[in-house]
Every structure is written in C-alpha cells, then in structure tokens.
Amino acid sequence: MERKLTHLDTLDLQDVVRIGDLLLLPKGRLPNLSESFVLQSAGVIDVNTSETARNQLWRDLLSMEHSYNSSKYEDGEEPGWVENLPIHVRAYLRYSYAIREEDPLRIVGFVPHTGLSYMFVADGLADATHRLFKLGRLQGIQQLGFLQPPWVAMSDQQFVLPLTHVNRYLHSMDVMALSMTMADKLGLPEKERNTVQVAGFTHDWGMPAGGDSVKLVDVEALDEDRNYKRLIRERLDQRTWERVQHEYGIDENTLVRTIQNEGILGQILDVADKLAYVARDIDTCLNVAVGMRHARLDDSDAYVGTRALTEIVKDHSHVCSVWDSVRSDQERLVFTDVQRLIAFLKVRIVLFRELYYHPRARFGEYLISRILVKKLYDRGELTREMLLEMNDRELHDILDKRYGQRMVIRALSLKSNVQSFATREEALAFKADLDRFGVPFSLVEDHLHSIKPGTHFLVDSPAGVMPFLQAYRGDVRELHEMATMLPAVHVYYLAKEEMDAGDRQEVFDFLTA
Numbered sequence: 001m002e003r004k005l006t007h008l009d010t011l012d013l014q015d016v017v018r019i020g021d022l023l024l025l026p027k028g029r030l031p032n033l034s035e036s037f038v039l040q041s042a043g044v045i046d047v048n049t050s051e052t053a054r055n056q057l058w059r060d061l062l063s064m065e066h067s068y069n070s071s072k073y074e075d076g077e078e079p080g081w082v083e084n085l086p087i088h089v090r091a092y093l094r095y096s097y098a099i100r101e102e103d104p105l106r107i108v109g110f111v112p113h114t115g116l117s118y119m120f121v122a123d124g125l126a127d128a129t130h131r132l133f134k135l136g137r138l139q140g141i142q143q144l145g146f147l148q149p150p151w152v153a154m155s156d157q158q159f160v161l162p163l164t165h166v167n168r169y170l171h172s173m174d175v176m177a178l179s180m181t182m183a184d185k186l187g188l189p190e191k192e193r194n195t196v197q198v199a200g201f202t203h204d205w206g207m208p209a210g211g212d213s214v215k216l217v218d219v220e221a222l223d224e225d226r227n228y229k230r231l232i233r234e235r236l237d238q239r240t241w242e243r244v245q246h247e248y249g250i251d252e253n254t255l256v257r258t259i260q261n262e263g264i265l266g267q268i269l270d271v272a273d274k275l276a277y278v279a280r281d282i283d284t285c286l287n288v289a290v291g292m293r294h295a296r297l298d299d300s301d302a303y304v305g306t307r308a309l310t311e312i313v314k315d316h317s318h319v320c321s322v323w324d325s326v327r328s329d330q331e332r333l334v335f336t337d338v339q340r341l342i343a344f345l346k347v348r349i350v351l352f353r354e355l356y357y358h359p360r361a362r363f364g365e366y367l368i369s370r371i372l373v374k375k376l377y378d379r380g381e382l383t384r385e386m387l388l389e390m391n392d393r394e395l396h397d398i399l400d401k402r403y404g405q406r407m408v409i410r411a412l413s414l415k416s417n418v419q420s421f422a423t424r425e426e427a428l429a430f431k432a433d434l435d436r437f438g439v440p441f442s443l444v445e446d447h448l449h450s451i452k453p454g455t456h457f458l459v460d461s462p463a464g465v466m467p468f469l470q471a472y473r474g475d476v477r478e479l480h481e482m483a484t485m486l487p488a489v490h491v492y493y494l495a496k497e498e499m500d501a502g503d504r505q506e507v508f509d510f511l512t513a
Helices: 007-011 036-041 053-075 080-084 087-101 125-132 135-140 168-185 190-202 228-235 238-248 252-259 263-294 301-315 338-356 359-379 384-389 392-403 407-412 424-436 473-483 504-512
Strands: 017-019 022-024 104-111 116-121 326-328 333-335 417-421 441-444 458-461 464-467 489-494
Touching: 007 116, 017 168, 022 168, 053 087, 104 125, 104 168, 104 263, 116 125, 116 168, 125 135, 125 190, 125 238, 135 168, 135 392, 168 190, 168 263, 190 238, 190 252, 190 263, 228 252, 252 263, 263 301, 263 333, 263 338, 301 338, 338 458, 338 473, 359 392, 359 407, 359 417, 359 441, 359 489, 392 407, 417 424, 424 441, 424 489
Parallel strands: 333 458
Antiparallel strands: 017 022, 022 116, 104 116, 326 333, 417 489, 441 489, 458 464
C-alpha cells in the first residue's frame, strides 16, 4: 500500500520518519526572542533571572533539550509539557534528539526545492556501501566538472573554480535519499528498496576525476553507467560484496539493470537523479543572480538563464518535489501531478539550455578535456585506471606539473569568441576561413548535444495512463520549443590580442603546439 507522505508533510515534519537507515528530519529552528514568552507561559522555562533575554533563551533551550532527551531515554516517551510548545520548537527538540541518538553517516540539513531534510545512520546499508565501494573519493569530484559559467564568459568577471561546491558524494546522497523515499511511497518490498538504495549511492561510483568534462576524452571507457558491471568485477572485494548482497537481499543483475534505468527501480533512480542535480543547480544559478543584482549586472544578456529560473521558481518554490506525485502501474512509474511535472521539466530545460549546453559555458571544459587532458591520455601519461582512482585536485596537480602552474584556472579564464552553425560542414568551412586569415587558435565542438524535454514520462490523464507526449500536446509543444537549440555546432576561436596580457602566452603556446 502506498504511503501518502508528501513534500508538504516533509516541509513541516513534527517527528522523524524512518525509512531503513534513512531518517527524514524535522526542520526545527531556534525560537526567536519574542517567542520566548510563549515558552514562559507554557511553564517550561524559568524567567526569574538577571541574564539578558538572549542568553536566557539559549540557556532555557539547553535545559529543555536535556529534560526532553532524559525523558526519551528513560521512559521512551516525550515529556507531557512538549504538547504546550510552539510547533517549530517541538520539531527542533525532535530533530536535536534524532541527530544525537543516532550515529550519523551524514546529516544533510536541506535539499533545496524538494522539501527534504535527512540523515543516514551509521552501521546500516548506506555505511556498508560507502566502505565497500570506497565512495569517499566522490567528495573530491565536483558536480559540474570544468563547466565554465556563461555569465562569466560573457562579462568581465574573473573566473572562479569550481562553479559549485556540490560534489558527487553529496549528489549521490541526495539521489539515495530521494530514491528511498519514492520506493517507500510506492510500497516496494524491502529487497527492492535496498537495491535502489545501493544504486542511488553508487550510480556515480565510476565517475572519472574531472567528472562529465573528462568523460569526453574516452566515453566508451569512462562512462560510469555502461562500465558499472565491469567495475564491480574489477574494484570490489568479491567476498565482502557477496556478504552484503546476502545480508540485504540484493541481486547484482537487478542492481546493474537499475543503474541502466531499466524496470521500475531504474525509473525511480532516473527521476531521483534528475531531481537531485536540478535542485542543487537551481540554487547555484539563483545565488549568482542575487550577486548580479547587487552588482547591477542582471540586465545583461549574460543572465537570461538566471532570470528564467527566477520566474519559474517564484511560482513553484518546491519545483523538485514531484517525488511525492508518483505511483506504480504494472512496473511503470506514473506521475499524478502534471502541472508540477511541467514546472520541473521547464526548469531542467532552462538549466541545460543556459548552463550545461550553453556554448559560452562549454568552451572551458572542452578546452581542458579535449586538449590538455586528451594529450596526456593519448600518450599514456593519464590512464583510465588513474582517472578512476584520483579526484579533481590530483588531476589538477598533474595538469599543473605537465603544463605549468595554475594551468586549469588560466586556461578557463580565456575569453573565447564563438560562432554557431546548423551543420558540421558549415562549422568546418568557417574554421578553414579562420585558419586562412591567420587566427591562431580555433576549435570545433564535435560532440553534438540535444536537450531531451522529458515528455516520455508516463502521466495520469483523463484517458488513462499514457506518455505525457500524447496526453498534453499543448504543453509538450511548449517544452519542445524551449528545448530547441539551433544552431548546434559551435566554433570557438581566440584572437591574438587575448594572449597579449600577462602570462597567457604560455597558455597559448600549449594550445597551439
């Protein structure tokens, strides 16, 4: 039977919700000074003191926590006076108790736009997975790789690496939490919940240093999904892996199919992954938008994407909360709230169009991966095994040692010109003209991208369960128009004057060697 837990519930949880070794946490905040009078009238705190109101409030909160924790430990129940407290204070005490009672593997206070706050406890499946798959390496791999912010490339701002401080480990934790919450909502058996938990935590396990940017060097060898089964054989202690499978009822073949987004578990993982990276990357862009307003730069064409995101999020503040509007139908995942799904798909398209696939954003990562990293990879100075062992910092150190100090930052700071074309032939002809006119460096991006608008998802409609594509043609047309990226083949080129300032000549020499 499906649970009815929604994002509105998780936004205002009064108690901890446990799903295996995942704890969904109340968002208890500390009371402010005016609210201390409510606590006084409840007979919980002592007002006969000469301390300042602020210090008194902190002292009384500590006293309340101690009294609350003692009652829970000794009696297994909350003290009766809790019922007289304001809602958020009750939530604060329950949150505080949860993170002290359990031994946390990781506490994540809030996943933006999803309604979730969570923690995973140690000595459970998450902990066993972390140790067996050696997932700590993912803390050193940034979520967006070498992606260059288009709002930097299109302005006079100084480039800063990384674009976001979200790493692949945090992302994987988010995916695991979302996957488990959805699986529990669907009422899936424990073995299936365990399988999707491991899949969520390990789906980026085989990510090379440099992330998606470096995968372009050798997609066949470095793609984490297609090599997942191979990595299990190569990199796991098989005896320990067999024990974990037996203890938690995990079938390896089902796990691999889940990673490949097959079956109901694979669909859950696919949606959880999309929700997780969109939720965090929205905030990356919106935080930039706030900074731009302070700098009075938000009217520039460089910030079209952030303005579009702001408009959508203004109307749908929890735009990544569609995890609560799913049900299962004959091993298929079905969305029940079409309007929230549409809002989410719009935000995702804007991120792809204005960040992930924006030509100004891609020049830096293409430059690093397809020239600096690829040269070392082709020569055997960087190998697949090395890239799967190291983190971003170690990769940067190798590039700096080979090409010169701070080469990654210096290369990403280059301001390129870009021309886009509908076909590769037109792009190559333009590049040939640049060569004839003596332009010292040009590069054709030959890895074409198209934005998938997500209209394949199944939805409930008046005519029954069917693909979104068929059920809501007007909305689908709008999404496809948003996702259209023409022209799609980009030529980047650097004028000689771009190399004249400071130490950029050294960068230029390596690019043109």
